[in-house]
Amino acid sequence: xxxxxxxxxxxxxxxxxxxxxxxxxxxxxxxxxxxxxxxxxxxxxxxxxxxxxxxxxxxxxxxxxxxxxxxxxxxxxxxxxxxxxxxxxxxxxxxxxxxxxxxxxxxxxxxxxxxxxxxxxxxxxxxxxxxxxxxxxxxxxxxxxxxxxxxxxxxxxxxxxxxxxxxxxxxxxxxxxxxxxxxxxxxxxxxxxxxxxxxxxxxxxxxxxxxxxxxxxxxxxxxxxxxxxxxxxxxxxxxxxxxxxxxxxxxxxxxxxxxxxxxxxxxxxxxxxxxxxxxxxxxxxxxxxxxxxxxxxxxxxxxxxxxxxxxxxxxxxxxxxxxxxxxxxxxxxxxxxxxxxxxxxxxxxxxxxxxxxxxxxxxxxxxxxxxxxxxxxxxxxxxxxxxxxxxxxxxxxxxxxxxxxxxxxxxxxxxxxxxxxxxxxxxxxxxxxxxxxxxxxxxxxxxxxxxxxxxxxxxxxxxxxxxxxxxxxxxxxxxxxxxxxxxxxxxxxxxxxxxxxxxxxxxxxxxxxxxxxxxxxxxxxxxxxxxxxxxxxxxxxxxxxxxxxxxxxxxxxxxxxxxxxxxxxxxxxxxxxxxxxxxxxxxxxxxxxxxxxxxxxxxxxxxxxxxxxxxxxxxxxxxxxxxxxxxxxxxxxxxxxxxxxxxx
Ligand code: GAL
Numbered sequence: 001x002x003x004x005x006x007x008x009x010x011x012x013x014x015x016x017x018x019x020x021x022x023x024x025x026x027x028x029x030x031x032x033x034x035x036x037x038x039x040x041x042x043x044x045x046x047x048x049x050x051x052x053x054x055x056x057x058x059x060x061x062x063x064x065x066x067x068x069x070x071x072x073x074x075x076x077x078x079x080x081x082x083x084x085x086x087x088x089x090x091x092x093x094x095x096x097x098x099x100x101x102x103x104x105x106x107x108x109x110x111x112x113x114x115x116x117x118x119x120x121x122x123x124x125x126x127x128x129x130x131x132x133x134x135x136x137x138x139x140x141x142x143x144x145x146x147x148x149x150x151x152x153x154x155x156x157x158x159x160x161x162x163x164x165x166x167x168x169x170x171x172x173x174x175x176x177x178x179x180x181x182x183x184x185x186x187x188x189x190x191x192x193x194x195x196x197x198x199x200x201x202x203x204x205x206x207x208x209x210x211x212x213x214x215x216x217x218x219x220x221x222x223x224x225x226x227x228x229x230x231x232x233x234x235x236x237x238x239x240x241x242x243x244x245x246x247x248x249x250x251x252x253x254x255x256x257x258x259x260x261x262x263x264x265x266x267x268x269x270x271x272x273x274x275x276x277x278x279x280x281x282x283x284x285x286x287x288x289x290x291x292x293x294x295x296x297x298x299x300x301x302x303x304x305x306x307x308x309x310x311x312x313x314x315x316x317x318x319x320x321x322x323x324x325x326x327x328x329x330x331x332x333x334x335x336x337x338x339x340x341x342x343x344x345x346x347x348x349x350x351x352x353x354x355x356x357x358x359x360x361x362x363x364x365x366x367x368x369x370x371x372x373x374x375x376x377x378x379x380x381x382x383x384x385x386x387x388x389x390x391x392x393x394x395x396x397x398x399x400x401x402x403x404x405x406x407x408x409x410x411x412x413x414x415x416x417x418x419x420x421x422x423x424x425x426x427x428x429x430x431x432x433x434x435x436x437x438x439x440x441x442x443x444x445x446x447x448x449x450x451x452x453x454x455x456x457x458x459x460x461x462x463x464x465x466x467x468x469x470x471x472x473x474x475x476x477x478x479x480x481x482x483x484x485x486x487x488x489x490x491x492x493x494x495x496x497x498x499x500x501x502x503x504x505x506x507x508x509x510x511x512x513x514x515x516x517x518x519x520x521x522x523x524x525x526x527x528x529x530x531x532x533x534x535x536x537x538x539x540x541x542x543x544x545x546x547x548x549x550x551x552x553x554x555x556x557x558x559x560x561x562x563x564x565x566x567x568x569x570x571x572x573x574x575x576x577x578x579x580x581x582x583x584x585x586x587x588x589x590x591x592x593x594x595x596x597x598x599x600x601x602x603x604x605x606x607x608x609x610x611x612x613x614x615x616x617x618x619x620x621x622x623x624x625x626x627x628x629x630x631x632x633x634x635x636x637x638x639x640x641x642x643x644x645x646x647x648x
Contacts, residue, residue, distance in 0.1 A: 008359055100209055275324035278343075299339070309354035355405050416457070445584035450598075458478075517572065556568050607620060615642050
């Protein structure tokens with residue numbers, strides 16, 4: 001794992017402002033303590049105002065001003081915003097939604113990842129950009145596109161997607177010559193059911209607008225195909241940039257966007273980054289009670305940011321940034337309050353505590369026109385300072401005194417699997433049941449015990465380095481993964497729903513979970529409406545989901561009716577339901593005690609995170625709290641050396 005320096009930056013749009021203020025903007029960024037500036041990611045209409053006619057003069061000048069002022073530039077490729085003339089040239093490049101409606105020009109991300117003509121235009125503009133700036137000394141990093149998946153744009157049901165899906169399927173079910181093996185596909189999908197059998201690949205449509213649910217196997221393959229399309233779309237750009245530049249390449253991922261496999265995409269990038277909007281997410285992306293939302297309305301959820309920091313640290317194989325950090329009220333959530341004074345600083349330090357190399361604020365100045373005019377910046381539209389600026393300045397001074405991120409390995413890990421998310425969303429088997437919520441609630445329960453957590457992909461190969469590993473809801477688990485977990489030496493808690501389907505989305509026989517050496521079988525599964533919780537003997541309930549277990553393995557948890565709720569063989573455990581917070585807390589605390597992980601039952605809103613050398617406490621609560629002999633004011637960030645290590 002890599003030791004890196006902490007740094008700050010901002011997102012800037014020179015094309016939105018008069019060139020006369022570029023210089024003073026750059027100087028003020030430097031004076032604030034920022035060292036990075038990201039530009040360019042939406043500027044296609046100004047870079048290529050007419051087909052094939054490029055205008056680099058303004059960008060040359062902007063980069064030069066920013067660079068000579070002392071800033072390092074992250075240059076974005078503009079492919080999230082194809083200009084109007086391009087849409088006129090390639091009208092069928094527009095994405096199509098699940099209802100078959102064509103998405104229109106007039107905002108952004110109006111393209112289908114599968115459209116070959118659009119991909120060629122992207123390759124062309126990225127080539128021109130990379131050729132021109134690939135060796136520019138001020139360009140220190142690149143960003144591809146902007147937020148793949150934002151505004152629900154990963155999945156498209158266009159004609160281009162349909163043809164590409166058929167090609168993808170032929171490769172997946174190879175047959176003689178160029179034609180795939182349609183019988184193999186029919187068998188894998190179980191198409192004998194309802195006479196859904198195909199004679200050839202040209203007959204296969206996309207799984208929307210079917211009379212009732214499409215076949216889940218068909219649907220899952222479509223979701224995998226869609227994910228691969230995002231990955232290959234991105235790779236076109238990274239291949240080109242690498243031909244012209246040695247700079248690291250990032251993409252800015254999002255909060256709770258799970259409809260493409262970020263681990264696959266991240267394999268083609270040098271840095272993972274994500275866009276963190278804690279107050280917007282609390283209102284618009286988190287499953288929580290109204291009381292929780294009210295309590296944290298000006299602070300954000302105490303675990304949501306941390307979860308994504310840990311996820312994207314894994315996606316970036318250790319290298320990650322926050323590319324966009326909320327600096328004040330945003331424009332897009334159902335309610336858009338201002339953060340408590342001190343939260344912008346807290347969010348920034350929390351990212352660093354989880355290993356971020358850089359945090360960039362979105363945006364430098366609030367823009368008075370167009371869709372985001374109600375989105376704050378570090379500056380107001382008249383260039384006066386907005387409240388976020390002084391907090392950024394303060395962090396800049398503070399990191400001068402603690403410049404290094406020294407990553408450490410956590411003792412607890414959670415496996416996160418995008419393919420499992422696809423399967424859950426296709427077959428939730430109950431209202432409001434999502435893979436993300438199950439994983440996030442596991443994470444929350446672990447954090448409430450003061451644990452630092454690593455998130456791992458299924459193929460991390462690092463299982464032996466952990467004491468406790470959670471594998472919630474991983475619908476398909478390969479035999480290899482099962483064997484690795486069984487052999488790794490950690491205590492592993494698998495379930496619910498884990499290993500319940502084959503790779504093709506069929507119920508396996510022998511019945512799930514079929515874990516090595518664990519004589520436990522799920523014989524029946526049920527989803528539960530609110531209020532139907534299954535009480536557990538030692539406290540708490542299963543909610544949402546309950547699986548009936550049979551077998552001779554040791555029972556470690558029972559329902560109050562005496563039915564097995566968790567069974568184990570050695571360190572391998574199968575958990576047969578979705579625990580409520582009380583049950584999660586108890587089950588995890590017991591597991592930690594058994595493997596010797598220290599726990600800290602934290603008061604609500606207080607959170608703890610350790611790097612290799614430092615221990616950080618964050619108070620998300622709007623009130624002063626005391627714990628461990630320390631007092632934490634609202635928005636407090638307390639940094640101390642990990643006991644037994646020298647301070648930085
Ligand atoms: C992000 C996006 C930015 C801006 C921001 C507003 O999702 O990448 O371009 O729209 O949200 O909060």
